[in-house]
Amino acid sequence: MKKADVKIVNVASVPQRSPFRYPGGKTWLIPVVRKWLRQSNEPKKLIEPFAGGGIVGLTTAFERLADSVLMVELDPEVAAVWETIIYGNHESLAEQIFCFDLTNEHANKILQKTDKTIEEQAFSTIIKNRIFHGGIITKGSGRIKNGENGKGIKSRWYPKTLRDRILAIGHIKKKLEFVKGDAFEEMEKLKNNTDCYFFIDPPYTVAGRRLYTYFEIDHNELFALTAHLKGKFMMTYDDTEEIRALANKYNLGFRTIPMKTTHHIQKNEIIISDNFNWWK
Numbered sequence: 403m404k405k406a407d408v409k410i411v412n413v414a415s416v417p418q419r420s421p422f423r424y425p426g427g428k429t430w431l432i433p434v435v436r437k438w439l440r441q442s443n444e445p446k447k448l449i450e451p452f453a454g455g456g457i458v459g460l461t462t463a464f465e466r467l468a469d470s471v472l473m474v475e476l477d478p479e480v481a482a483v484w485e486t487i488i489y490g491n492h493e494s495l496a497e498q499i500f501c502f503d504l505t506n507e508h509a510n511k512i513l514q515k516t517d518k519t520i521e522e523q524a525f526s527t528i529i530k531n532r533i534f535h536g537g538i539i540t541k542g543s544g545r546i547k548n549g550e551n552g553k554g555i556k557s558r559w560y561p562k563t564l565r566d567r568i569l570a571i572g573h574i575k576k577k578l579e580f581v582k583g584d585a586f587e588e589m590e591k592l593k594n595n596t597d598c599y600f601f602i603d604p605p606y607t608v609a610g611r612r613l614y615t616y617f618e619i620d621h622n623e624l625f626a627l628t629a630h631l632k633g634k635f636m637m638t639y640d641d642t643e644e645i646r647a648l649a650n651k652y653n654l655g656f657r658t659i660p661m662k663t664t665h666h667i668q669k670n671e672i673i674i675s676d677n678f679n680w681w682k
Contacts, residue, residue, distance in 0.1 A: 419464060421483065421567050422531055423558060424455025428603055430661050431638065432461055434673070438636050439467040439599060441680035447472065449592060449600045449633075451585035454480065458601045463577040464570075468599065472579045474588045479530070481582035482523035487571055488580045490521055496568040498525055500561045509533060509555065532558045585619075589627055598633035606640040621645070625652045628674075637674040649674055657681060 416432045428435070435458055439448070446468045450459040453473035463471045473488075475481045486495050502508070512526050533555040571578075581588055585604070592598050604619055621644070628635055629652040639645045641658060649656045655678055658670040675681075 417461070417464070419460035419567060419571070420455040420457045421487075421528060421564050421571075422455035422480075424457070424531075427455045427457055428638065429457050431659075432457065434659065435461070435601065435636070436465070436467065437680050438634075438675070441634070441677075444597065445469050446597050446599050447595070449589070449598050450474065451589050451600065451602060452604050453484065453580075454603070456484065458603070459578065460571065463574045470577055470579065472581065472588070474581045474583055474585055476582070476584055478582065479523060479527040481580075482520050483527050484580045485582065486521050486524035487568055488575050488578050490524075492568050492572040492575070495521065495524055495528075496565040496572075499528060499568070500565040502529075502561065504529070504533070504556055504559050504561075506555060528564065532564075586623065586627060589631070592633070593627065593630055594632045596632050598631075600628070600631055600633060600635040600637075602628060602635060602637040604637075604639070622648060625649070625654065628652070629654060631676070634676050635674075639672045639674065641670045641672045645672055 416429050418429065420427070420429075439446070439462065448459060448462045448468040448471045450456065450471065451474045453459060453475040456473050459471045459473045462468050473484060475484060486492065509529055512522075512529055515522065515526070518526060585602075589600065589602075592600075602624070604621070604624060624637075625648045628637055637654075646656070649672070654674050654676075656672050656674045657678060659673055660668060661671055
């Protein structure tokens with residue numbers, strides 16, 4: 403194992419593509435992802451089996467770093483957003499966000515509605531993601547109260563920015579595929595494809611329970627499946643003894659990389675890959 407020779411990335415220097423404020427998002431890792439995807443000029447398909455906010459898949463499509471992108475997400479609230487943008491009327495969603503008068507009363511009306519259509523669920527998810535602390539939409543998360551400069555729930559509500567991001571995705575959505583489903587099943591289907599590049603960013607062992615609804619996964623099984631992929635892969639994890647042990651168990655090389663949390667605390671994460679020739 404070698405330490406990273408990269409500096410902490412200022413996320414403001416990376417184009418913001420996602421409509422989500424996603425806990426555990428990988429905007430800070432984009433410069434490294436670019437290097438990884440550019441290791442070969444051969445045709446490739448990016449697979450993002452734990453899509454979440456989708457920043458890697460979106461960046462890949464916008465910057466033409468792969469020929470196509472497959473995003474997979476199990477959480478039905480998050481999935482509704484991607485289904486609507488990629489396969490539904492993304493323009494309608496964008497305008498609905500832009501025209502929405504955000505108040506607690508109006509938000510309650512949207513969030514408390516039952517039997518939502520996919521489009522209604524997408525709009526509800528965007529609202530929840532924007533007005534809850536840290537963008538965390540899992541059960542038990544609370545709303546922003548005071549927020550920035552006393553703006554309360556409007557602290558992270560940027561309707562024009564959200565509209566523009568969704569409309570921009572609409573221009574490249576022909577390059578995107580989306581599956582609402584299980585990451586393991588989709589990886590299993592594609593494990594023998596040599597032209598697939600798998601960006602694997604699972605719920606982390608420590609923070610996953612707090613951040614995500616579907617946080618429970620079999621980490622040993624994920625390592626075992628990843629070790630059998632015929633394509634290239636990059637897997638990210640928190641730097642723990644458990645994860646280092648799993649990497650060693652399956653003879654997977656790894657590097658550490660520095661990052662800053664949303665609270666500006668510096669920490670290391672682990673990058674696991676089939677090779678590190680691109681790391682130089």
